[in-house]
Amino acid sequence: MLSRLNKRELAAYILLQYRGPLVELGEAVDVLSRELCMTRRTARAVIKRLRKNGLLTYIKRDNMILLEVKPLDQAARELLENYRRQRQDRCEALAGRPGGRQPG
Secondary structure, eight states: OGGGOOHHHHHHHHHHHHHOSEEEHHHHHHHHHHHTTOOHHHHHHHHHHHHHTTSEEEEEETTEEEEEEOOHHHHHHHHHHHHHHHHHHHHHHHHHSTTOOOOO
16 A cells, blocks of 8 residues: 555655656666665565555566556556445445445
């Protein structure tokens, strides 16, 4: 979830956004380790976490892996859609049980 990003991950996301919408994975690791003074292992973990949060997407092209850096508004919109879907499913499940609460 976007709210669980720490300062390091947010800084990494912003730095990758400045590099452009598509960044090669190795280049991203190099940039993060150099600019944010982190190990390559930490840089890879940060990239993995940003991907899980929906801010990055892997794209395989030829013999390399590219990172698509999503715009923040698009990632927030997707987060909202997922959250609303989960809440709606939960509401429907509660309404179907005896004594369940009706939404509203």
